[in-house]
Amino acid sequence: MDGFSGDVDLEDLDLDSDADDSGEADEASRGLFDDLLEGEPIFENKEVLRPSYTPHKLPHREEQINNMATILVTALRGETPSNILIYGKTGTGKTASAKFVSEELETTSQKYEVPCEVEYINCEVTDTQYRVLAQLANKFIDKNGRYIENRLEELGDLRDRAAEDPAELDDTDFDSVAAVENEITSLESDLEEFDPVPMTGWPTDRVYSTFFDAVDYHERVVVIMLDEIDKLVEKSGDDTLYNLSRMNSELDNSRVSIMGISNDLKFTDFLDPRVKSSLGEEEIVFPPYDATQLRDILQHRAEIAFKSATLSDDVIPLCAAFAAQEHGDARRALDLLRTAGELAERGRTETVEEAHVRKAQEKIELDRVVEVVRTLPTQSKLVLYATILLEKNGVHNINTGEVFNIYKRLCQEIEADVLTQRRVTDLISELDMLGIVNAIVVSKGRYGRTKEINLSVPLDETEAVLLSDSRVGEVEDAQPFVQARFDN
DNA sequence: TATCCACCGGAAGGTCTGGACT
DNA sequence: AGTCCAGACCTTCCGGTGGATA
Structure with a gap:
């Protein structure tokens, strides 16, 4: 999932922006929404155009889907499917295809009563080893809870029937009503044992073993789908993947298979060779x-x-x-x-x-x-504002030193902490990665080596957004700061 | 051709927060 | 209350560097 694809939803609330509200004040009785409702609507079903919608048919992806299915079908035979790595740029249908296949897999597994489960994790949101493990552990604890409850219901039923007619036990693993009772008590105590993993606080190895136990609780094949797996590796290394990929050798009841989805074709370069070979058993590429x-x-x-x-x-x-x-x-x-x-x-x-x-x-x-820009941290906003002020005054190819000077003055003005230049360099690089500024490292020979920074977003709109921030907005007249720059 | 500017960027470690456990 | 842990966010330190200039 990516709730961050820029689809800010203006359609319902933002009535005063560019909608045609040319004022029919005489129709006072008409409600605010009447006009909007009455107009001949263009959409029949807008939902199918949203990124969250998983289509039933993915044109031009038949080949990839078939590949995935061929690999995953082993899960339905109760064996471990190979780990899969899926590559492709954003919007090439990776996630949609993978989700489609996993839904099919789960429905089919129910049909044939082969225990097979798929868990989806988006590593852009869940981007540390702890969080991935904790989230997985909690999901499986949940599932185990449901599994136990179902099982208890079945056993309770069986116990009642067996009490009347012991022959009911003939086709089961139990040889007496007492054995069923024992199983029920043990399951009930299991149910109490499962505590969810907290968001933070536990040592990672404890989270890992909780997750491990939860997965191994009963027989099944588990497919763990790690979307944006490159983000996870980038942020917290390959420990998580290493642990996950060697799980199978220690699991008694269940089997785990990993399905990694990556935007970055080269992310395996950062991996431990062992992880790399185990993870990339099968690779599927989604071309644009x-x-x-x-x-x-x-x-x-x-x-x-x-x-x-x-x-x-x-x-x-x-x-x-x-x-x-x-x-x-x-x-x-x-x-x-x-x-x-x-x-x-x-x-x-x-x-x-x-x-x-x-x-x-x-x-x-x-x-x-x-x-x-709106969701940037205050310090980044200040750095960006400093850049904007310079740009506004006709300075182009701004360098780090200039930004830092203006930034320092801005901080003093609003009494914010002044970060070191080293840190500001990093913030500038972050802004660059977000596509808000364009920063390239250039050498000016005798006059040093620095970043040349240019704004790559509309100046006025961005400034307005920045000034709407309560902290940054405190800077009332920024002109003197920039002027001071020209003075010295 | 050697020098030297003005910063780059990696590494390591510090501090703080928020939570669990004893 | 004190300890432990993960993670976010910073700072300090310092070697590195491309190319205009002396």
């Missing part, structure tokens, strides 16, 4: 979609999402073309289409036109920037 394929996907979803004849002919090809430029990102294409539809709806037009797509493209980008 090309414009034609994106068009197919959009066409397919648009048929469900929009009312008929509401899309003009060039809308889908244009969305596909825009998204194909962004490395064939289908999620982006769907976002564009949805936003274009929303803009058309708000503009009270009956069809979605090419212009709406272009507007949507701008809006999505701006929304992303606003969201990223």
Whole structure:
């Protein structure tokens, strides 16, 4: 899941922005929502355009899906499937395909009564060894709880029947009613033993053994799906993967298989060779979609999402073309289409036109920037604000020293802690990675080596977002700081 | 050609928070 | 109350560096 794809939801609340509220004040009796409700809606079912929607059909991914299924089918025979690594850029359908396959796997396993479970973890959110293990442990403790409750129900039933007719025990593992009673008591005590793992506080090895015990509690094949696995490795090394991949040799009852999903083709370079070979037993690559394929996907979803004849002919090809430029990102294409539809709806037009797509493209980008900037920590905001002030005064190719000077003055003004230049360098690099600034290291010969920083987002909008922060907003007139820079 | 600027960026370690355990 | 642990966020230290200039 990525709740962070820039799809800020304005459609319901943001009525005063660019909606056509050209004031029909005479119709005082009309409620706020009446107009909006009455307009001929363009959407039939908008949900299918959202990233959270898992489609039942994934065009142009049949090959990858078949591959996955071929590997995972061993789970249904009660054997351990090979570990799988899935590669592909964002929006190439990795997660959707993997989720689709795992859902199928779980339903089939129920049909044939082979115990097989899939657990999904997004490592962008859960990005430390402790958290991954704790989350997995808790999920399995939960499942075990349910498993025990079911089993207790069955056994209770069996006990009652056996009390009347001992022949009921013939086909079971129990030879007497007392044996059933024993099993029930032991299960009941097991149920009490399972404590959930707290968010923090335990030593990691304890979390690991809790997780281990929970998985091994009864016979089953477990597939652990680690989405954005590269983020996990980047942040906390390969310990987690090492532990997970060698689990099988110690498990008595269950089998574990790992399915890693990565955006980064080269992330295995950072791995311990043992982990690398065990994890990459099978590799599946999801190539980016090309414009034609994106068009197919959009066409397919648009048929469900929009009312008929509401899309003009060039809308889908244009969305596909825009998204194909962004490395064939289908999620982006769907976002564009949805936003274009929303803009058309708000503009009270009956069809979605090419212009709406272009507007949507701008809006999505701006929304992303606003969201990223808004959620920045105060110190980063100050660093960014310093950059903006310089840029506003016509300084281009700003270097670290200049940013740091302005930043220091800003901090003094609002009485915030002043970080060291070393730390500020890191914050600048972070802003660079977020795509808010563009910082490249250049050498100016005799005049040193520094970063050359340029803003890569719209200046005024970004400044407005920064100033809406309660701390940063305290800087009333920043002009003197910049002026001081020119003075000395 | 050697020098030297103005910072880069890795490593290591400190401090604080928030929680569990004894 | 005191101890332990993980993790976030910083600081300190310091070797490294590309290329204009003396």
